[in-house]
Amino acid sequence: MPDSQKISEKQSEYMNLIAEIMDIRKRGEKPVAYIRTYGCQQNVADSEKIKGMLEQSGFEFADEPDNADFILFNTCAVREHAEDRVFGNVGALKSYKRENHDVVIALCGCMMQEEHVVETIRKKYRFVDLVFGTHNIYKFAELIVAAFESKGMIVDIWKDTDKIVEDLPVERKYTFKSGVNIMFGCNNFCSYCIVPYVRGRERSRDPKDIIREIERLVADGVVEVMLLGQNVNSYGKNLEHPMTFAQLLEEVEKIDGLERIRFMTSHPKDASKELFDVMAHSRHIPHYIHLPFQSGNDRVLREMNRKYDREKYLSLIRYAREVMPDISFTSDVIVGFPGETYAEFQDTLSLIREVEFTNLFTFIYSSREGTRAARMPDPVTYGEKTKWFAELLETQEEIAVRRSKRMVGTNERVLVEDRNQKSGLLSGRTGGSHTVEFSGEDALIGNFAEITVTDARGFQLHGELIR
Ligand code: SAH
Ligand code: SF4
Ligand code: F3S
Secondary structure (H helix, E strand, O other): OOHHHHHHHHHHHHHHHHHHHHHHHOOOOOOEEEEEEOOOHHHHHHHHHHHHHHHHOOOEEOOOOOOOOEEEEEEOOOOHHHHHHHHHHHHOOHHHHHHOOOOEEEEEEHHHHOHHHHHHHHHHOOOOOEEEOOOOHHHHHHHHHHHHHOOOOEEEOOOOOOOOOOOOOOOOOOOOEEEEEOEEOOOOOOOOOOHHHHHOOOEEOOHHHHHHHHHHHHHOOOOEEEEEOOOHHHOOOOOOOOOOHHHHHHHHHOOOOOOEEEEEOOOOOOOOHHHHHHHHHOOOOOOEEEOOOEOOOHHHHHHOOOOOOHHHHHHHHHHHHHHOOOOEEEEEEEEOOOOOOHHHHHHHHHHHHHHOOOEEEEEEOOOOOOOOHHHOOOOOOHHHHHHHHHHHHHHHHHHHHHHHHOOOOOEEEEEEEEEOOOOOOEEEEOOOOOEEEEOOOHHHOOOEEEEEEEEEEOOEEEEEEOO
């Protein structure tokens, strides 16, 4: 029996045990869990696995922590602001724990892989019952049994892992779309980034496991998948039979009934012509890519250890436009990297003008303990950086408005996701990841619809249903 299968069977036994423990505690009433997820799609996918295991153990889910028997924060370490929010929210649980001794409070995710964070929790947040990291989620059921049975804080953090455990139960947020991990970890060590330290080395899943998972999802009603990894373009390099990401896409493309394939995140160092060729010929991959550039200046890119320069980035964009004239781009950018000058920042602005991204995810540099950039001199004040940041937002806003205005009158295929409670309108996503609101019947939710764009303000569109 494969290792992975043995593990998931053992965890199933723990899930049954949790159900028994909770049944006695709650005298037959259903136990309630509250899960809060910070950070990126990786964490969202992990939380869905955790929820799957809780559901199999008999739990229901609440939108607020009040009355919960189990509270979990799945944390993100990518920027200081994200960490501060987690500490603030955990602190707010102290009085709840004082009044409800039986509740189990757990913390997991990327922050827990940082030693200084765990130390702070041990010292200042002693009411926390369970702390675990990013590498041992698969044994969550076992950990929660231990937490319900013990009095002290349980801490189980692994430094790294080479394991990929398949076949854990999953509780998906949407019935019609799903994230699918194709790889875990990151080997790139961009000098500002904590992710390689908290997510460990890059591991690709076996393509057969990925295809099998997607086939099951499709049989279960899923029409759109998002293939997930920190650098999907380096997928497959360390497999026993190496394959490229573009080849994986071609395999996924063959799955009957799957209507739309998305992926995130691409790295310019590894994005290939082959990838754009596959996208150009595909029936199911939208002509859209999220391709983070981080900075438009070569010296800064070198200091960031990004392993490409401005020209390489722009040549990828040119090639993509050559084979897909209608392609759209979004990106991530960092302002105020240590030592960046105002003149170098201007290169970022000129790159933005040159490419004309439809949307940008913009960040002010945040120093992360243990990374190389954290040890670099950083003379520009935070106040100054916020001014540059404002200039960046203004530049992008202008471009986004101009670009989206061009969409008015065009038709788009959208996957209808839900109804916006405020506006009362249906809300869906285009292939290029724009959100569109339009009026229509609830029956459309979970299906594709054709709309005409009637109004556009930046990344948010309004439309009219055609069919
Ligand atoms: N693996 C992806 C993104 C991971 S984190 C990639 O390589 O593109 C998402 C974004 O957060 C990054 O693209 C970067 O723009 C930003 N980011 C990461 N570390 C940061 C830091 N220390 N300060 C500010 N922004 C950061
Ligand atoms: Fe961080 Fe770079 Fe890895 Fe992305 S590729 S997760 S930015 S180290
Ligand atoms: Fe944050 Fe971890 Fe993702 S640090 S961005 S949740 S991989």
